[in-house]
């Protein structure tokens with residue numbers, strides 16, 4: 001239980017790329033900006049697989065304290081007794097090996113999405129966390145937003161009646177499509193010559209880094225399908241969906257456009273998740289294209305506005321609303337003491353802190369079982385679309401000396 005003084009969690013950051021920086025800056029904001037006083041966060045160590053200098057540069061970039069340890073290997077980070085929990089911020093390809101490295105060393109873990117490359121890897125991580133009695137959570141930060149909590153409450157309280165269908169789409173593109181009239185989230189990433197605006201070695205499209213739309217972006221469309229049609233169901237009646245999907249591949253072999261139907265026959269519900277890097281929902285960047293997610297019930301509809309991964313508004317349209325739409329803004333707070341920084345990842349950090357404080361090994365927002373079921377869906381989709389990743393990143397055999405852990409890959 002919470003005492004008078006906040007429970008402090010000491011974080012270690014594994015990798016020094018884009019999202020590691022964003023997350024760490026959120027960690028360092030004052031919890032008071034989001035009305036939080038029961039937990040707080042301390043950055044104690046950062047590791048880069050490239051060099052200790054790179055880790056030290058990272059600490060400077062995020063304006064961390066000079067006492068923060070800067071390591072030149074992931075192994076040193078997980079051996080640091082001062083670290084309570086490690087945030088794994090490497091590409092998807094690395095998550096299984098890196099998270100295992102942490103768990104084997106006795107560290108609690110918050111691991112970036114997508115949790116793993118295969119469902120077998122996800123199950124092994126969960127088994128290891130159980131065996132070691134450690135906290136483990138897939139970092140689907142959107143689930144920890146007050147907006148998500150509110151939407152889940154609305155669904156559970158019957159605000160839109162019985163929910164039958166959810167549309168969710170997350171796309172990187174420059175053009176919209178007639179093929180998906182419902183929901184969307186997009187960025188302009190298609191070049192006039194037909195290529196995508198990433199080098200073939202970039203983690204978005206490289207098979208070596210488990211690239212592709214599904215694992216990077218489609219997971220958010222699935223997040224909303226699962227939050228609305230699965231998560232809110234009583235434990236006893238939860239059913240894994242039947243999955244029908246289609247994939248268009250990019251020249252690298254990764255999926256560039258993917259559509260998924262999740263059918264929950266016992267509940268008579270369906271979730272339609274689409275993702276891609278070639279079609280757009282928000283082509284003008286002005287959110288004029290409308291809802292990113294549509295959750296449709298017998299008495300009305302909840303629409304979550306673009307972007308699906310970091311939404312700041314939703315609306316409720318009741319069947320008998322007579323043209324009136326309730327629009328609810330949920331802005332992300334910023335910290336005036338830290339250059340008005342605030343991205344929204346602090347809510348998942350707070351959730352981790354509360355779980356650690358309360359001795360919980362998993363978060364109710366993103367339970368292990370749900371991470372595994374979603375990985376199973378994505379695994380099936382990749383198989384249905386014949387996307388094949390290299391053995392190095394699909395193996396579910398842990399290897400402390402894997403190049404994915406030592407940084408030679």
Ligand SMILES: NC(=O)C1=CN([C@@H]2O[C@H](COP(=O)(O)OP(=O)(O)OC[C@H]3O[C@@H](n4cnc5c(N)ncnc54)[C@H](OP(=O)(O)O)[C@@H]3O)[C@@H](O)[C@H]2O)C=CC1
Nearest residue numbers: 015016017018019048049050089090091092112113114409
């Ligand atoms: N929640 C969110 O909103 C977001 C989540 N993500 C997720 O975070 C993860 C990382 O994404 P992002 O930060 O954008 O990626 P970056 O490429 O920016 O950073 C990845 C970091 O991983 C480390 N790394 C180790 N081996 C490799 C390798 N072979 N190739 C590339 N990087 C390597 C590097 O750090 P070092 O050299 O220090 O070891 C690198 O800086 C992904 O799983 C992605 O899905 C990404 C963006 C947003």
Ligand SMILES: O=C1OC[C@@H](O)[C@H](O)[C@H]1O
Nearest residue numbers: 019113187204216217309
């Ligand atoms: O998690 C994510 O959300 C935002 C996207 O820009 C990014 O590619 C993805 O990893």
